Amino acid sequence: MKITKFDIIVICLLIIIPLFYIAHQPNGNKKLFLISGNEKKEIQLKDQIIKLNNGDVVIEVTKDGARFIENNCPGNICVKTGWAERCGQTVACVPNRLALVIECEKEAFDAVSR
Template structure:
């Protein structure tokens, strides 16, 4: 004897609740976090702090000349540098907390710092 299994009224209620919880948990991941990263710049003369919210180009002076950096869409790169090997320029964009760019010949060091650590990079169980 087989009876068909039909869903009852409050089954749909719990499906609805499940969907709501799922969507809610997705939404809290994408809201409010923004970018709290700050850019720390160390040059020969002084240290500077910037945020990444605005797109702009900044110029820092070192012993060889001007290092130009670009901030765009909360990412950062070295646009031009007077150094011979161009390692800093070729390093490309950085955007995560803890990443850094450096130009040793021109003595410019750039690093991204944050307040809260909010990313899992590995998980062990």
């Protein structure tokens, strides 16, 4: 059994698909959203601390982004993930059904030349 050309083609194809989506993220005005279960609400991007679930979950928000600083979920993956700052970045805590999402509007123009 050997590695064949077809193997390389399949792997390249599977790598190109996600890369295509990563390259096509919109980059307009940033908006921060907190998703908990079915709800989605916007949070203003300014320096603040948000406490949820009786203080078990603590979220730090700055003008650039947001992160979980405390969470009572097993594994604490969301805390280790760190900041959500750029367009499309998401920090998710699956056991507590929480996620921080930065969404950006699509800009009307790709570029403006003068």
